[in-house]
Amino acid sequence: MNAKQRQQADPEDSSRRNTGMRTRGRAARVVEGVLRATGEELCRVGYAAMRIEDVAARSGVNKTTIYRRWPSKVDLVSAAIQQFKDHTTFIDTGSVRQDLRESLVTLLDLNKDRKWQGIIQMISSHTDPEVNTLSDKLRDEQHAKRVAMIERGIARGELPPATDPSLVADMVIGAVSRRLLSFRQTIDESYVDAVLDVVLTGANAIEPSAGKSVRSPAVAARTQSVALKKNPRARTK
Numbered sequence: 001m002n003a004k005q006r007q008q009a010d011p012e013d014s015s016r017r018n019t020g021m022r023t024r025g026r027a028a029r030v031v032e033g034v035l036r037a038t039g040e041e042l043c044r045v046g047y048a049a050m051r052i053e054d055v056a057a058r059s060g061v062n063k064t065t066i067y068r069r070w071p072s073k074v075d076l077v078s079a080a081i082q083q084f085k086d087h088t089t090f091i092d093t094g095s096v097r098q099d100l101r102e103s104l105v106t107l108l109d110l111n112k113d114r115k116w117q118g119i120i121q122m123i124s125s126h127t128d129p130e131v132n133t134l135s136d137k138l139r140d141e142q143h144a145k146r147v148a149m150i151e152r153g154i155a156r157g158e159l160p161p162a163t164d165p166s167l168v169a170d171m172v173i174g175a176v177s178r179r180l181l182s183f184r185q186t187i188d189e190s191y192v193d194a195v196l197d198v199v200l201t202g203a204n205a206i207e208p209s210a211g212k213s214v215r216s217p218a219v220a221a222r223t224q225s226v227a228l229k230k231n232p233r234a235r236t237k
Contacts, residue, residue: 096153
């Protein structure tokens with residue numbers, strides 16, 4: 001079999017042996033096509049029902065090529081999640097409100113694309129044990145980014161020192177994700193602005209009691225729960 005025959009028999013193998021921008025560009029297009037198809041299939045059927053065969057058909061890439069690069073469905077979805085992470089860049093505008101706004105608007109924009117919509121829905125559903133660890137890690141990372149935005153705002157004096165950064169982050173993303181993901185409603189930037197108005201105004205209204213620190217209801221509830229476990233009789237006092 002000569003070189004031309006080998007290329008016709010396995011063009012993918014031939015392209016892997018070649019070098020240069022053309023090959024790298026083709027490989028990048030294959031990866032992009034497969035990961036886009038993965039997100040779109042996640043949006044269509046969810047993780048549990050997603051099949052590599054359907055991803056291959058949607059992307060126009062041979063199934064064996066997909067398995068060669070991503071040996072399992074978990075590996076393929078992990079790559080899609082990593083690509084999603086790469087689109088959620090670090091934000092630091094110098095304003096806590098603008099930081100949070102850009103973070104939320106980015107989420108709205110990504111959710112308009114079925115590729116990212118499938119990833120976002122999977123991450124939010126928390127119903128697939130095989131990818132829960134990956135989803136939890138990504139959610140924790142996104143939460144930590146928003147907490148850091150609020151902590152920077154506190155340090156700049158935009159929010160009171162008594163502000164609970166985690167609580168504010170939960171309230172901001174909770175309002176948006178509830179409508180966007182739970183109810184599948186279309187929301188726009190005006191809704192984001194309204195959420196930020198309410199949450200940040202409320203946070204700025206917090207005033208420490210004389211000589212006492214202010215705790216969020218969530219922190220207070222956890223503290224009370226621990227106390228009751230140590231002393232059950234305290235419940236009746």
